[in-house]
Amino acid sequence: xxxxxxxxxxxxxxxxxxxxxxxxxxxxxxxxxxxxxxxxxxxxxxxxxxxxxxxxxxxxxxxxxxxxxxxxxxxxxxxxxxxxxxxxxxxxxxxxxxxxxxxxxxxxxxxxxxxxxxxxxxxxxxxxxxxxxxxxxxxxxxxxxxxxxxxxxxxxxxxxxxxxxxxxxxxxxxxxxxxxxxxxxxxxxxxxxxxxxxxxxxxxxxxxxxxxxxxxxxxxxxxxxxxxxxxxxxx
Numbered sequence: 001x002x003x004x005x006x007x008x009x010x011x012x013x014x015x016x017x018x019x020x021x022x023x024x025x026x027x028x029x030x031x032x033x034x035x036x037x038x039x040x041x042x043x044x045x046x047x048x049x050x051x052x053x054x055x056x057x058x059x060x061x062x063x064x065x066x067x068x069x070x071x072x073x074x075x076x077x078x079x080x081x082x083x084x085x086x087x088x089x090x091x092x093x094x095x096x097x098x099x100x101x102x103x104x105x106x107x108x109x110x111x112x113x114x115x116x117x118x119x120x121x122x123x124x125x126x127x128x129x130x131x132x133x134x135x136x137x138x139x140x141x142x143x144x145x146x147x148x149x150x151x152x153x154x155x156x157x158x159x160x161x162x163x164x165x166x167x168x169x170x171x172x173x174x175x176x177x178x179x180x181x182x183x184x185x186x187x188x189x190x191x192x193x194x195x196x197x198x199x200x201x202x203x204x205x206x207x208x209x210x211x212x213x214x215x216x217x218x219x220x221x222x223x224x225x226x227x228x229x230x231x232x233x234x235x
Contacts, residue, residue, distance in 0.1 A: 015143055017087070017100075017101060020086075021084045023046070023083050023132045024134040029042065034128065038126070042132075043079075047084075049115060051073070053108065054073040071107045075088055085169070105187070115134070136173040136180050137180070138169040138171065139172065139183035140187070145162050147160045171202055175230060178223065179212050179217055183211050186209075195218075200231070
């Protein structure tokens with residue numbers, strides 16, 4: 001057994017765009033009597049669909065250009081038990097806002113909207129109804145702190161990261177599941193597609209400026225006006 005062992009030396013923080021993904025209903029899948037058959041198969045296909053949301057030079061040579069979302073894959077990905085964490089690292093000279101962030105948002109949105117149709121096909125092919133179809137997404141930016149292991153610095157390996165930006169991305173995806181995609185307000189591009197909101201009592205009790213796709217907010221509010229309790233309009 002290998003113990004958890006992180007080096008105590010501080011490492012320079014890395015600016016990053018951080019996305020937290022959570023599979024709605026994954027706990028129920030784990031409790032099913034056929035979980036032993038389905039879990040590996042489902043996760044394998046799930047992450048293949050996620051991978052298709054990003055550019056791959058070799059694979060995309062054979063795909064029509066109109067189907068591509070032009071943004072590179074994450075620099076770091078971590079499976080979290082019921083979803084994943086995705087990081088895109090940026091240098092001090094690069095902006096986390098602007099065209100790059102917008103492209104990441106669109107890629108994640110494409111994945112979120114594509115997944116239910118893919119799951120429906122798997123359910124039919126595997127004769128396994130009731131598989132998780134929805135994914136919640138939280139997106140933020142900020143410094144992440146490398147956690148390294150290794151007896152000598154030259155052999156040290158970055159195995160994980162910690163930081164407030166990671167916590168915040170997780171809180172965002174969990175704050176209002178009915179909406180399903182929340183991001184820091186500063187990350188949302190200008191335009192009528194977005195809705196400026198205030199996340200009330202999100203882990204700390206203070207209202208926090210966030211943004212969502214307007215169509216998501218209006219759908220959630222029409223289904224349950226209590227959404228206003230968690231996400232009153234206006235930031």
